[in-house]
Amino acid sequence: MSATLVTHDLNAIASAFALQGRIISIEPFGSGHINDTYAVRTAEAGTPDYVLQRINHQIFPDVEGMMDNIQRVTRHIRQKLTDKKIKDADSRVITVIPTKDGKSFFRDEEGNFWRMLVLIANSKSFDQVQNTKQAFEGGKAFGEFQQQLADLPGGPLTEILPNFHNVLWRFDNFEKALKENPAGRAEETAEEIEFLKERIGEMRKIQDLLDDGAIPVRVTHNDTKFNNVLLDSKDQAMCVVDLDTVMSGCVHFDFGDSIRTTANTGAEDDPNLENISMSLELFEAYAKGFLSQTVSTLTDTEIRHLAFSAKLLTYIMGLRFLTDYIDGDNYYKISHPKHNLQRARAQFQLLKSMEQQFAQMEEIITDTVNSLKEKN
Ligand code: GN1
Ligand code: MG
DSSP: OOOOOOOOOHHHHHTTBOOOSOEEEEEEOSOOSSSEEEEEEESSTTSOEEEEEEEOTTTOOOHHHHHHHHHHHHHHHHHHHHHTTOTTGGGTSOOEEOBTTSOSSEEOTTSOEEEEEEEOTTOBOOSSOOSHHHHHHHHHHHHHHHHHTTTOOSSOOOOSSTTTTOHHHHHHHHHHHHHHOTTSOTGGGHHHHHHHHHHHHHHTHHHHHHHTTOSOOEEEOSOOOGGGEEEOTTSOEEEEOOOTTOEEEOHHHHHHHHHHHHTBSSOTTOSOGGGOOBOHHHHHHHHHHHHHHHGGGOOHHHHHTHHHHHHHHHHHHHHHHHHHHHHTSOSSOOSSTTHHHHHHHHHHHHHHHHHHTHHHHHHHHHHHHHHHHHHO
16 A cells, blocks of 8 residues: 555554553554554563554455464464473564454454554564575574474465465456556556566466476465564574465465565665675575475475575566556555555566576575485
């Protein structure tokens, strides 16, 4: 959604939840493109701070299904941590704070949906990676997350956003936007449109494998941006956050979307394309972390397409940003009129850099897998 200036009585909303302590401040927090997020600070030393979020109900129509998914996933992970006698379980998995009447979200008088989580103390997140240690830890955290959910009981999670990473569906939506051209922006983006059309044939590969049952369906996070891993002061991963899109998917969605953000030497929306490239060093560090947790469970076909998945998810995000631009900016929050175009261009630059280094990326995956298998 493009930014709308609405003020909410945040104190009144926060007081609907069963939180501990006296609230001293509620301030905007984080850099999400969809929901509105606030940090709620409490006065007492012994009470946690919290994260209050207004869920974008236009994008997530089934808030109840989403919160059910989050509860199932976090309870399962918490149980695993407790079974392993891990001490600080509360900083390794998110905690949903119920409303005073026991619900997982609160609906205000205007129909907005709100939820409250514990803010994990002494943690940080970064939009851009600072070093290979962080990249390795990010990979380890998302790899472990996928492992923890491999035996999630109770049947499939609710499909919160159907076709979320289905490139064919995304491409269809793009073509519809092009045809309607509601904001008159198709002409201006001819070069970018061409870039996408040239590559769609190659990009359908993972979706085809999924449709053929050639790669397994797993529980995946589906929004594995680097800033969705919290790190401690020593850059060790603490917790995976933002579980809005946790649902069925394949390993490639999570691996690819992480590389897109973790291995980029520039920002996701970098206005200076010269800043953008894929760092093989960061790619390798992330792959080592991720595979250290997952290698024994991945099939050969999954492994063979890991390097490719980085190209796919970068393509998908560029496609989505450009579609939103052509469509008149209805989906992502933007901070200036050409923001979505700038984001799309940045993704395409990153994709070009991956294309140039693709042979090395594949080699890194093969070498990492071989050396991990030798060790096991
Ligand atoms: C959105 O709001 P945020 O940053 O968690 C989007 C992701 C994109 C991301 C791009 C539900 O995530 O798919 O990768 O922006 N989430 C949704 O930065 O569309
Ligand atoms: Mg998200």
